[in-house]
Amino acid sequence: MLAPTPTQYQRLEEMARIWKKHQGGDALRGAAGANPRLDVDALCFQVHALEGNDAPTLLVGALISPVSLSLVMAPLFGSDAAPTAGAQQTFKLPSGSYPFIAEVLEEGVWLWRCELLDDLSDVDSREEGSRLAQRLMDKVMTPSDTA
16 A cells, blocks of 8 residues: 655645535535534545556545545546546445546546445544544455455
């Protein structure tokens, strides 16, 4: 597992900020079922090569918000061409295949997102949200036992 570079971490933080703005910013906190103890954060990212690629091509991690926890894949390099907004694609990760939807947030900022949890009302703090994201990523990035 490779960790993102400092520049990639900055891009992930910027992506989370833009995603929050794109979703209506503070309106997320007022959404039905929103958890006021949580904010938008990009967590537990790692550099990943998709099956069939020799070189790493994506940053894979969790995006938590007051209303959901999603598995997210973002481009490794900011110059990568964006997919069409709303495009759907299934990606194979170590634990299995996941359905993603492309979200183009603004020029040069895009991601693939797979919402996994849409009720975080029982998460008591940002720290607990971070631990939940870590457990999610541990499960997603651990090969499934197919024997």
